[in-house]
Amino acid sequence: MLTAIIMAGGSGERFWPLSTPEKPKQLLKIFSEKTMIRETVDRILPIIKPENIFIATNIIQVKEIEKELSDIPKENIIIEPLFKDTAAAIGYSSLIIENRFKDKLKENEKIEVVVLASDHLIKKEEEFRNAVLKASKEAEENGVIVTLGIKPHKPETGYGYIEVKDKNIELNSICKVKRFREKPSYETAESYLNAGNYLWNSGMFIFTTETIFKNFEVLMEEHTEIFNELREVLKTNLTGKELSDKVRPYFENFEKISIDFGIMEYSKNIRVIPVDIDWNDIGSFNAFDEIFPKDETGNIVRGNKIKNLDSKNNIVISDDLNISLLGIEDLVIVQNKENLLITRKNRTQDIKKIIK
Incomplete structure (x- = not known):
């Protein structure tokens, strides 16, 4: 069962004064007549049903998102009570998806999750969807976390990088990840480009709920302890602000850390699919x-x-x-x-x- 988490809690500060806390970058019509979050949802609707799409955001933006995404069930809009970075946000959203669908699965069926940003630009949409489906199959069959890596065409210092083991990168192949690299200096970025076995880290991840929680258990034990407590809370089937208020005390105990630092840099079962999808993360003007x-x-x-x-x-x-x-x-x-x-x-x- 393929599901999606669209991360939409950012404030888009680098796009001030166009972007504000109430109406950040993902809610602006920058590149077309659609908002960026609307474009993100429309991009995956051909392969993921609206009832399987979840939006992770905050209380400030929830009303605008509900208005903008009227086809997404309101109970699928997840309100994070506190910003504790992407490890907590992705783990918590995956818990909600697990709780929603675990009793509806067919025999041997697993829940695959695609994590996407709400404010990326992707022009080659069909190639993107094909890559997501390929990554989903790999994640389900082999219990790995898959990310989409962008083949670089210039020495970019604004992105993190993924180093792969094979020097000859083939587009749309499944590669083993050697390590994740932080945003480099210009000289280092040039060396990555010349080496040929580095990809831009797009921040898009695909995994099964089973796999991601196994990784949390091994690499982020304190998060796992909180997740186990939250599983009991989710049995109440609360949604929206009621659920957000209920889980706030648990969120206060999360360490503020990204999933890149918490899991991706240390996990031994990461794969990357190099893609050419005409991607831009729209990080600044x-x-x-x-x-x-x-x-x-x-x-x-x-x-x-x-x-x-x-x-x-x-x-x-x-x-x-x-x-x-x-x-x-x-x-x-x-x-x-x-x-x-x-x-x-x-x-x-x-x-x-x-x-x-």
Whole structure:
């Protein structure tokens, strides 16, 4: 039985001022007439039924998500009471899925879970779905955790990397993971690209509930103890805010740690499928450089037209302000209502610092 967890609790701080806590990046219509979370759901609907899709979010965003995803059952919107990073979020959501379907399985049937971000851009959707189905089959048959790795085309410092054992990476093959690597320096990223056996870590994971909890038992014992307590709470079949309030005391005991640090970097049964799906994690405004067409001076303009003299390679987003550029380059200028951001492109990763 194939299910999905869509992670939608992020605040999208690097996309301020477009993004706010109440309406973060995943709820914005940035690249089409659909919000990013709507695009994410539509991308998997051909292979996963709406009743098998779960959204992990927080109380601030839940109303907007319910409105945006009216086809997803309300009881499938999981409200995390506290942000304790992805190990707790993915484990808790997997518990809810396990509790929902464990008594409905056919003989020898397992629950496969696909973990997806709500704010990634994937243009080759059919190739993506085929990779998910292949990963699901591998996860179910061999009890492994499978991730999708993106074949790099440039030395990127904003992504983590996956090192595979085989030097000759074949697209859509199943490879053994040697180790996960943190976001590198530019020089290290260049060496990864030249080596040929490194992939970008997309943050998409596929596993069975049985496998993920076995990994928690071995690698994150304290999380497992809390999960065992939560299993008893879930027998009440509460949902929504009622469930969120009920589990809050348990969440307070979770260590704040990502699933990458807690499990992926140490598990011995990880596989990766190298894919070419035209993927971008839209980590900052710089992603616009790869996605939107540029004018004759290299500027990207979204919204109002601009006046330009001797200015190039800028990203300008404005909803109702007339902007004139004079002799500037490599800037990001974003105006939304009463807020205006001006920064150099090489500082966009630091936007979250200024809004705090």
